[in-house]
Amino acid sequence: MRYLKIFVIGLIFFGLSYEKGFTQENYSFETLGKLKTYSASEIESSRWSIGGETLDRDYADYHAYKEYLGPSGAKRIRLQGGWAKSEQVKGVYDFEWLDKIIDDALYQDVQPWLQVSYGNPIYPGGGEAALAGGIPTSEEALKAWDQWVESMVIRYKDKVKEWEIWNEPDISKKMSAEEFAAFHVRTGDIIKRIQPDAKIIALGLAGLSRTEYVKSILDILKSKDKLDQFDVLSFHGYNSVPERSYSAVAKLRELVSSFDPEIELWQGENGAPSTPKGQSVGAMTKYDWSETSQAKWVLRRMLGDMGHNVDVTSVFQISDMQYAKGDHFAGLNSKGLLKVAPDGSIERPKLSYKAFQNTVSVFSGEISKIDKAEVQKDIKDLMVFSYNKKGKKGTAITVWKGGEKPEDLMDTELVNFTITHAKIKNPVFLNLLDGTVYALNEDNYTKNGKVLLFQNIPIGDWPIVILDKDWLELVKN
Structure with missing residues (x-):
């Protein structure tokens, strides 16, 4: 032919x-x-997720952008539970802020997947409430962590089906892979005891090339007969040229399939800035970006993931964020699909929001x-x-x-x-x-x-x- x-x-x-x-x-x-385009309530099923991260540290405002969530068409939203936000006095939990977010997302037919990180500095050895921070390590902090996770899973087990343990542990210099694997098992045991049918999303891996890190954790889980706590490998791996990520994604898939071919591969967090070099913090900010190039990048990430059989894709994130001092970095992170005004309100959707809507509306359902x-x-x-x-x-x-x-x-x-x-x-x-x-x-x-x-x-x-x-x-x- x-x-x-x-x-x-x-x-x-x-x-x-x-x-x-x-x-x-x-x-x-x-x-x-x-x-x-279709809202989430008009879509029965989809592989598309939107990021709602950093609400645990008040870097974004869910209630400012919630009117854009359902119309985006996303069927999932990635959230962080925020131990330090919810327990500011030892033994006293305030879930009201998270209740309102989860209930509103579900009302809009958007399913939350909830991450249980980060640490809580009110406990000695409790870890930090920040990216690249450490896990709780002291006996008191670990006991408090267990109680926190148990309380959260009991509270949301009828609303949240998918739980993620920590975010980008591979970039933290404060814990080894072995230490994190033990912490993962400890946390997974609590989740599975309370909610046996829960899906556990593992790692939130920052670096796509860190296959040895992933293998060491999988080896430990397998030795403890805990591979049932590894339903999904979530990876990030920012790259200004999205297509250059997929050879590494293929290696990750080969690795996890060697342990269990049923393990899913989710792209859990990826986005591009929308501002010129020097005007944003976070990944890929050494390049010049605009709302045009951001929208193109988002489309290429979404459709590249789908073309390479990634099971779920989450775009980071729905709105711009303002990181505070004391975290991994401080300043505006312009990766949002919505432009945030100086007072924290939503100024307008960016071109990337419309591009996301279009893609979701065409490629939802059984594709x-x-x-x-x-x-x-x-x-x-x-x-x-x-x-x-x-x-x-x-x-x-x-x-x-x-x-x-x-x-x-x-x-x-x-x-x-x-x-x-x-x-x-x-x-x-x-x-x-x-x-x-x-x-x-x-x-x-x-x-x-x-x-x-x-x-x-x-x-x-x-x-x-x-x-x-x-x-x-x-x-x-």
Whole structure:
């Protein structure tokens, strides 16, 4: 069988203005309308999660952004329990702040997954309430930790089904892998005793290349017959070029599968700043970013994860955060999908929020990747994946250029590619950045047996989708 090779035949440009709304020019396709997006209550199931971290340290305000949570379409929100926030007087728990958050998220049909970190400095040897802090170590602190975890699981066992133990322990210099494994088992025993059907999310791993760290913990859990406390490996691994992460993700999958092939792989925390270099704290801030490049990065992370069979993807996070002195760093962390005003209120959604909505609305439900699909391409960094969706006709094909960090320029190249095992009766072209749907011209695609040939498709450094119109519900511009 012959395949038509991809080649570059030109460049086209179109404009972008994220404050006033995304606009496009120079697409030759007929505009059909805008993609209708769905709130979490309208979505039955999904692999998409949004970050709600740092509420335990008041770096963000749930009640400022909660009106945007359900409409985002995310079916999960990652939360941190906040021992130090909930127990400020020894033996006295104040769960009111967390009750309100969990109850509101559930009311919006968003399922919380709750992390039990961090430490509590009111106890000698209680660890710190901060990123990269230590776990409780003294006898008094460990006993208090046990009581705290027990109280929290009893309180939320009918509302929270997924529990995460700690965050990025691999970056802390205050505990070894062996020490953390013992702490994990100690905590997991409490969770499983109270809630036997709980799903335990392990590690919240910061570094993707730290396979030896993961293996040492898995070895210890296996020796203690505690692999049932490792339902999910959660990893982070920030990279300005998302696609460069997946060789390491594949190694992690191979490792955990060697212990138990049923262990899931979740991308538990990843996001990009939206401000220029020097105006944000946290990962990837040595690069210049904008709301445009952030939105492109978010799309590439989400669809790259899906294309590489990551089970759950969580975008970090829903709103900007203001870290305080005494933590790992201090200052604005601009990775939010919502821009925060100086008074802590939400100023407006960023372009990334709309991009997230669009992706979630298209790729929720029972999505299955077509692993047997064969793609022929000449451009090395062209990413092409295809999917079927239960209840929908035809195939969806995601395409983007993924070799470099996303930038502000909206340049595209007209490319050709072929793909097998894809069926599209009524193909349309969806720009995930702004949700505009176009009718694909008849001369842009040809079917040759089991092969679809696409010609002169404008592709840039962010994902678009070519899919059967049956997948979408449209609204007028």
